[in-house]
Amino acid sequence: MxxxxxxxxKLDVSNMYDAIIGFPKQIKTAFSIMEHWIPQHEYSNVNNILILGMGGSAIGGDVTRMLIQNECEVPILVNRSYNIPKWVNEKTLVLASSYSGNTEETLSAFDQCTKAGAKIVAMTTGGKLQELATENNLDYALLPAGLQPRAALGLSVSLTLIMLNKLGFASDSIVEELYFSIEKITKLCDELSDxxxxxxxxxxxxxxxxxxxxxxxxxxxxxxxxxxxxxxxxxxxxxxxxxxxxxxxxxxxxxxxxxxxxxxxxxxxxxxxxxxxxxxxxxxxxxxxxxxxxxxxxxxxxxxxxxxxxxxxxxxxxxxxxxxxxxxxxNNVDPTPVERITKLKEEMAKR
Structure with missing residues (x-):
């Protein structure tokens, strides 16, 4: 029909199909990435949590906040901006999330968080954010590359949840439920990918x-x-x-x-x-x-x-x-390319 x-x-030249199928596998991959992740620094005495991100990276923060806000004892805010709130200080835990590592809004906010003395952890595939995390001796998690940021939601949600659990801000039960979800989402995926x-x-x-x-x-x-x-x-x-x-x-x-x-x-x-x-x-x-x-x-x-x-x-x-x-x-379009977003970034890079 x-x-x-x-x-x-005819249309899915860049294979967004496989990227969507990979959603439950991304959750499993996140568990593998974080299995031996041990923070180098201390993250006690935290009064609030700020998640930096744009687009697909920010959505991971939104989902995490919704899932743990009734159990986390400190407020969580997702920051989609070049700037940060005035209240960010040395008692703020900052999760800087940029799939590419080069999101200019996130890097700007990251710089301000560094100057404010916040406790910063990064999540990225590389780019400038990894460089800054390494230079500043920060804890960070490295994501697998090769996806559109919006297609990496399974990774960003899972890494954020598991990381906050390891840092003491999300319960073991929510992480156990995340692992249990792999089977359920895989079953749904099998039905919807047909x-x-x-x-x-x-x-x-x-x-x-x-x-x-x-x-x-x-x-x-x-x-x-x-x-x-x-x-x-x-x-x-x-x-x-x-x-x-x-x-x-x-x-x-x-x-x-x-x-x-x-x-x-x-x-x-x-x-x-x-x-x-x-x-x-x-x-x-x-x-x-x-x-x-x-x-x-x-x-x-x-x-x-x-x-x-x-x-x-x-x-x-x-x-x-x-x-x-x-x-x-x-609609007779390839789901992957985002030509206007790409063009906008090119034009902004000239300014």
Whole structure:
């Protein structure tokens, strides 16, 4: 029906397919990398944690924060900026994450954290960040190279979680659950990597690829999956998408679904739900969906099953990654190249 196999052969020149299949293997690889990782420095007397990153590297920090914020005794902030908060000092633990090692925003923030006397640990494949970590005698973890940063999420999430566990800020139980998730995500991957018309990721991609998705998650957990999904649709499928979270959406954006009905009809609302969302948030999603019925061109719902928030969140992210991949093929584009991002970096390098 959709001829996905033929489109894959024709368009996926850079093999994003294998990169997505590698998600559960990346989690396993992270355990191997960190098995003998022993920090050289002391990381006690920490009042807060700052994770530096952009794009795919930052998403790993977002996922980690969501998963451990109810057990970690110090606040965690993901910093997507050239600058850092004024409160960063010698009692701040900084995780500097850049897959390439050359992300200019992260390097700028890294420099400021160094001057502030923060305790810094780096995660990278190399580049300038590894050089700086070596020069400053910092602890760091070296990632395998060769992936698009957005396709290395399994590595970035897992390394961050395991590292924070080794430094005393994440529980053993969350790391055990991460390892347990490998089997569950592998099973899901086997189902979603089959390029046939009965694949639910293919079916959803066919429904939304010619629309503009508006993705709504809950502030409790799935907002980070909404953020990730938006980015994957934009980078992989080259289609504009937006995201927001419940309940905040109910205090502003819901009124935006009023004027210009022809424009609203081109939008597809995607609801990301989790069984542990606050009951009032789930209720708000149901009421909002009814209120917007007839405004959006389509509404769909995504939810995953699993024994823990970690497993459900990672499964949801993996499912959405596949949707973005198949949407790319249906949009007749190669999922891997990000030509505008590359061109932007080239232009910025001249300034």
């Amino acid at each position: 959709f001829e996905i196999k033929a489109l894959k052969q 390029c046939d018309d009965e694949n639910p990721a293919v079916i959803l991609a066919n429904e939304i690829h010619s629309m503009c998705p508006i993705i709504y998650g809950s502030e409790d957990l799935t907002w980070v999956a909404a953020l990730r999904f938006r980015g994957q649709l934009e980078e992989n499928a080259k289609m504009l998408a937006f995201h927001h979270n419940i309940p905040e959406q109910n205090h502003n954006e819901i009124e935006g679904w009023s004027c210009h009905p022809d424009l609203l009809a081109t939008k597809c609302i995607i609801w990301l739900k989790d069984e542990n969302d606050h009951p009032r948030s789930l209720g708000r999603m149901e009421v909002t969906a009814k209120l917007l019925d007839g405004q959006a061109g389509k509404q769909v719902e995504i939810a995953e099953k699993g024994r823990s928030p970690l497993i459900r969140l990672l499964k949801m992210i993996h499912f959405n990654d596949w949707v973005s991949y198949y949407a790319a093929l249906l």
